Amino acid sequence: MGCYCALAMDSTRDSEPTKRNESKICGQHACRAIFAQRPKDIIRVFVNETMTQEFGTLLKYCAEHKMAYRLVGNAELEKVSGARHHEGICIVAQAPEPVVLADLLSKDGPGLFLALDGVGNPHNIGTLLRTAAHFGACGVLIGGPLRKLSSAAYRTAEGAAEHVGVFFAEDLSPLLRQCSAAGYSVCATSSHGGQDLYEKDLPARTCILLGAERDGLSPSLMKDADLRLCIAGTSAVESLNVASSAAVFLAEHWRTHH
Numbered sequence: 245m246g247c248y249c250a251l252a253m254d255s256t257r258d259s260e261p262t263k264r265n266e267s268k269i270c271g272q273h274a275c276r277a278i279f280a281q282r283p284k285d286i287i288r289v290f291v292n293e294t295m296t297q298e299f300g301t302l303l304k305y306c307a308e309h310k311m312a313y314r315l316v317g318n319a320e321l322e323k324v325s326g327a328r329h330h331e332g333i334c335i336v337a338q339a340p341e342p343v344v345l346a347d348l349l350s351k352d353g354p355g356l357f358l359a360l361d362g363v364g365n366p367h368n369i370g371t372l373l374r375t376a377a378h379f380g381a382c383g384v385l386i387g388g389p390l391r392k393l394s395s396a397a398y399r400t401a402e403g404a405a406e407h408v409g410v411f412f413a414e415d416l417s418p419l420l421r422q423c424s425a426a427g428y429s430v431c432a433t434s435s436h437g438g439q440d441l442y443e444k445d446l447p448a449r450t451c452i453l454l455g456a457e458r459d460g461l462s463p464s465l466m467k468d469a470d471l472r473l474c475i476a477g478t479s480a481v482e483s484l485n486v487a488s489s490a491a492v493f494l495a496e497h498w499r500t501h502h
Contacts, residue, residue, distance in 0.1 A: 265339045267392060270330040271399030272298075277406040278335055279305070285338040289313035290324050292332035299333060327395045334395070343409055345419065348382045349426035354448040354501040356494065357423060359385040359416055359430075361465055362456040363486055369393070370400025371487040376408045377401075379494035380502070383409035385451075387416035416453075416465060423451040424470070432461055432469035433493065435483030440476045446497045447471075454493075457486050 266287060269278055278286065279302050289306055291299050293315045306313040316324065318332075325334035349355070358376050363369060363386065370393075376384050391412050398405055413419055420430050429447040432438070433454050446452075453469060455461035466472065475484060475492050484492070 265392060266336055267339055267398070268325055268395040269335045269337060269398040270325045270327050270333065270395040271402065272331045272333060273402040274398045274405065275299075275302075275333045275335045277403030278337055281406040282337075282340055285340060286311060286335055287338060288336040290316050290321055290334045290336075292321055293317060295332040325395055327399070329399065330395075331399065339392070345383065345385075345409075345411055345422055346426075348409055349422060349428070351382070355428065355450075356381045356497050357383050357385060357428065357451040358490060358494070359387070359420060359423075359451055359453045360455075360486075361387045361416055361453065361461050362459060363454070364388055364390055364456070366394040366396035367400050368485075368487050370397040370402075370405075372490050373397070373401040373408055373410070374404040375487065375491045375494055377404035379498045381408055381494060383411060385411050385413065385416060385419045387413055387419075389414065417468070420451065420453070420465070420468070429470040430468070431471040431473055431493075432466050433489060434461065434466070434472055434474050436460075436474075438472035438474040441473045441493065441496060442476060444471075444473070445500050446493070448501050450497055452490065452493045452497070454486050454490055457483075 269275055283305060289302065291303065291313065296303065296315060303313055321330055321334060322328055358372065358381050360372065373384060393405060393410065411419065424430060428449045428451045430451045430453055431446065433452065453461060453465060475489060
């Protein structure tokens, strides 16, 4: 499964795949994952002059398939990628074919989704994708103005973006209603109350809902959730950051249902 950057309002598959959005992917693991999972989506490759042996197989593929690639220095690579921490490579690729959320929700058995309300930091998003892939989440729902993954998010995800469905929506409510209709329990997380996560098993079909670190979950989403859960601790600090919180919840679901 690839990283499906589909807008929530699009309930049908893209009828013009040649016009799909392009993305810049940086980072060695992320670029290797793109090459392994969907090489035909690669448009252009920029590699640091010192990394030709490291990515020799990729460059050979580009040459054999008449795909553009360039050997560049760090300064040019930083300019092309728009990132300082590019790890010596940047791939420009088409977004993968979109997938319909209902297709993932219709699968039988235990299932896990992660829903993010207002989380916009690309490093947090990348870390969350990596965690979601590690614990077998079917998809990540991202609410807010974001419409595609940044190069920083791809790099931080370390290739995980190729294994988790990603959906974007201005408002998460319609997506959460889809989850509920498919038998998923929406579990809101809070550092200010709620039932202790360790005192209640997460449902087999769960959508874990987390908010941005500063603002938390919007009251309307919190109100409509089936469960409200917290992570018990010493209270020496107000809460864990969003990526750490997600790791605890996803690990608990994996422990319980796998």
